[in-house]
Amino acid sequence: xxxxxxxxxxxxxxxxxxxxxRMNSDLxxxxxxxxxxxxxxxxxxxxxxxxxxxxxxxxxxxxxAVEAAVADLAPWAVCVRQDQQLGTGHAVVxxxxxxxxxxxxxxxLYADTPxxxxxxxxxxxxxxxxxxxxxxGFEAADPGRYGRLIMAGDRLLRIVExxxxxxxxxxxxxxxxxxxxxxxQVLMRLLGKVGTSNAAGxxxxxxxxxxxxxxxxxxxxxxxxxxxxxxxNSRAELALAExxxxxxxxxxxxxxxxxxxxxxxxxxAQDTWVGxxxxxxxxxxxxxxxxxxxxxxxxxxxxxxxxxxSAGAVxxxxxxxxxxxxxxxxxxxxxxxxxxxxxxxxxxKVNHLSYIGDADIGAxxxxxxxxxxxxYDGVMKHRTTIGRDVFVGSNTMLVAPVRxxxxxxxxxxxxITEDVTPGAxxxxxxxxxxxxxxxxxxxxxxxxxxxxxxx
Numbered sequence: 001x002x003x004x005x006x007x008x009x010x011x012x013x014x015x016x017x018x019x020x021x022r023m024n025s026d027l028x029x030x031x032x033x034x035x036x037x038x039x040x041x042x043x044x045x046x047x048x049x050x051x052x053x054x055x056x057x058x059x060x061x062x063x064x065a066v067e068a069a070v071a072d073l074a075p076w077a078v079c080v081r082q083d084q085q086l087g088t089g090h091a092v093v094x095x096x097x098x099x100x101x102x103x104x105x106x107x108x109l110y111a112d113t114p115x116x117x118x119x120x121x122x123x124x125x126x127x128x129x130x131x132x133x134x135x136x137g138f139e140a141a142d143p144g145r146y147g148r149l150i151m152a153g154d155r156l157l158r159i160v161e162x163x164x165x166x167x168x169x170x171x172x173x174x175x176x177x178x179x180x181x182x183x184x185q186v187l188m189r190l191l192g193k194v195g196t197s198n199a200a201g202x203x204x205x206x207x208x209x210x211x212x213x214x215x216x217x218x219x220x221x222x223x224x225x226x227x228x229x230x231x232x233n234s235r236a237e238l239a240l241a242e243x244x245x246x247x248x249x250x251x252x253x254x255x256x257x258x259x260x261x262x263x264x265x266x267x268x269a270q271d272t273w274v275g276x277x278x279x280x281x282x283x284x285x286x287x288x289x290x291x292x293x294x295x296x297x298x299x300x301x302x303x304x305x306x307x308x309x310s311a312g313a314v315x316x317x318x319x320x321x322x323x324x325x326x327x328x329x330x331x332x333x334x335x336x337x338x339x340x341x342x343x344x345x346x347x348x349k350v351n352h353l354s355y356i357g358d359a360d361i362g363a364x365x366x367x368x369x370x371x372x373x374x375x376y377d378g379v380m381k382h383r384t385t386i387g388r389d390v391f392v393g394s395n396t397m398l399v400a401p402v403r404x405x406x407x408x409x410x411x412x413x414x415x416i417t418e419d420v421t422p423g424a425x426x427x428x429x430x431x432x433x434x435x436x437x438x439x440x441x442x443x444x445x446x447x448x449x450x451x452x453x454x455x
Contacts (some may be wrong), residue, residue, distance in 0.1 A: 007125055009104030011184060012047040013095045015435035016059025016070075016111035017038055017082040022234040028062030029068055032238055035245045036269030036288045038234060040066065042114035043086065044074045045270070047107075049118040050125065056095040056109075058082050087202025088178065089194045106184040108205065112232040114241065116179065120224045124181045132186065132217035133209050135159065136179035138226045146175035149207050149221050156219040156380060160212030163199040174221065176206060177229040186212070223441045253280075282318070307339075310346075316449045328363070341381075342373075345388070358400065359384040368394035370413065387422065 017259030020029025031041040040057070047055050055077040058207045060064045060215065067079045083095045092108055099106065105128055107121065126272030127134045137149045147161045148169050159176050160169045180187075185241050187208065194207045207218040232238050249268040254259065257276035262267055265282045272286040293299060299316030306323025309315060312330040321334050324341035327333060331344045335352035343357045345363035348385055350356055352369040358381050359373045371392050373384040382400035384391070390404050393412035404410070405422030414428035 004304075007105070007129060008183075009053040009102075009348055010050055011054040011056065011102055011104060012052045013092055013098055013106055014040065014043045014047060014055065014057045014077075014109045014111055015064055015088065015091050016043075017058050017085065017091050018112070018232065019061040019065075019085065020112070023238075024235065028066050029232070029356070030060070030066050032232070033077070034114055034238065034241055034270075036286070037248070037271075038069050038073070038115055040069060040111040040126055041073050041270060041314060043109045043111050044070070044077070046108060046116055046118065048074070050058035050107065052098065053104065054078065054140070056080060056089045056098045058094050060085060065103060076127060078229060087196075087200070089191050089203035090207055091206065092270075093188065093191050093203075094320065099184050099188070102184050105181060106446065107181045108179060110231065114180065115228045115230055115244070116224070117228060117394040120222070120228060122425075123222050123224075127220055127222050127389075128181045128348070130218075132182060133212050133219035134181040135209060135219065135221045137174050137221040137223050138229050139173050139174045139223070140226055143170075143173065143175050143423045149173040149174040149176055150264065151221065154186060154220055155213075155223045156209050157213055159206035161198065161200075161204065162208060174223070177224070178205070178231075180208065182208070182360055186217070190215075237453040273363055275311075284316075288320075359386065359398075361386045362388035362390060362406065364388060365390040365392070367392045368396060370395040371398065372396075373398045373400060 002022040016030040018029055023029050023032065026175045031038045034042065049241045053218060055074060057070050057077050057079045058126065059079050060082040063081050064068055070077050070079055072303065078098045080094045080098055082091045107124060111228040124134045124136060125337040140146055142288055145162050147158055147159050148165055150172060151156045151174060151193045162390065190208045190211045193211050194203045196203060196209055198204060211325045213219055230241055246267060250266065252425035253274055254263060256272045260277040266280055267285045269286050269288045271288055272290050277294050278292050279297040281298060281300040283301045285303045287304035290304045292309045293311040295311045302316035302319045304321045307321040307325035309327045310329045312329045315321065315333045316337045320338045322340035325339040326343045328344055328346040328348065332351055333339060336353045337350050338355050340357040342359040344361050348361050350367040354369065354371040355373065357373050358375040365386055365412055375381050382401045384398045385403040385406060387406035389407045391409045393410045393414065395413045396410045397415045399415065399417045403419045405420055407423050408420045409425045411427040412417055414426060416426055416428050
């Protein structure tokens with residue numbers, strides 16, 4: 001095959017049907033989390049970088065749960081099922097109906113191989129313009145269980161599974177990652193020739209290059225670092241993958257100008273974005289969907305998920321930002337404060353021991369310690385709206401829906417159930433009544449009751 005210039009359209013098949021028995025889990029293997037997201041999210045992200053015309057996900061074990069995750073992560077993807085686990089070749093064939101009218105190339109990815117980079121996939125795509133079949137290979141430190149690539153110069157002759165390899169073939173240093181690129185129709189046609197005369201009695205995708213070469217087609221292998229081909233088959237391998245992922249993300253953050261005093265204690269998610277000169281203190285955990293702008297400071301022991309922190313804001317220590325939290329420029333979210341589905345305006349402060357949920361807080365407002373937006377009535381959520389320059393006294397309960405006008409105040413210990421007009425002071429607490437001597441008499445009585453019970 002010669003380079004014809006513009007690459008053809010591409011489709012991606014993601015294999016996600018395996019049971020993953022070594023995970024010892026009821027959760028399907030593609031849904032185990034790496035970097036805060038399911039394993040399959042990494043494969044889908046890699047696929048999306050190719051700007052494919054189609055993505056086909058082959059499911060099997062736990063298909064309903066895997067397909068629900070795919071619908072959330074990549075709603076444009078098509079899911080097909082492999083009801084019987086008869087090998088990788090059989091799994092790819094299940095995608096044939098979804099690609100019946102597709103003209104172009106296809107790349108096969110794996111849901112449990114999360115570290116393949118865009119550069120590697122683009123290299124495979126480029127090699128497809130010169131060869132009919134492209135396989136991704138690597139040199140393994142310990143090649144024992146991997147299939148071997150049998151090469152003649154830059155030509156791939158065949159792939160031999162480790163359990164089927166001769167001693168001479170096992171001495172070959174080049175190993176197979178499992179990823180493959182070819183013309184979609186050619187791949188499906190060759191898979192129709194694959195048999196089960198192997199040690200496992202399965203339909204191997206790895207038989208395709210040899211069958212193609214026998215027809216006069218050309219095959220080659222693109223090599224990548226072994227770390228990119230790491231497959232997840234056990235809890236131990238998942239833990240190693242998480243460590244590798246976190247190490248790479250920390251290094252990337254430091255290279256991008258993010259300050260971290262103890263980077264080994266910071267946990268990132270797949271999509272965490274942190275701007276230059278942001279300061280991340282020790283023991284911070286980023287869940288999915290977090291953006292932190294330049295110059296913000298995330299103090300120690302803070303947990304963030306699904307939120308946005310603007311420039312100059314300070315979060316924590318010991319704060320929790322939940323999905324929908326939008327923190328404005330120079331705002332302050334202090335210790336033991338939880339924020340969910342709330343807009344915190346520029347320069348606003350929620351410094352201690354408060355819950356702010358389903359709320360809008362205007363610029364420069366101050367929320368006193370112990371404030372709670374009572375947003376849930378047991379059935380529905382309701383919103384609290386606080387204007388600009390509002391002072392909310394400590395231990396105020398804001399029973400939503402309620403609105404506090406600009407420059408208003410609430411007295412400490414108030415329960416606010418009605419709107420407060422701009423500039424007004426709201427006092428919503430019972431009148432204090434002092435009962436002389438009652439404390440002493442009450443305590444004496446309680447102590448007497450306690451003593452009688454001991455007797």
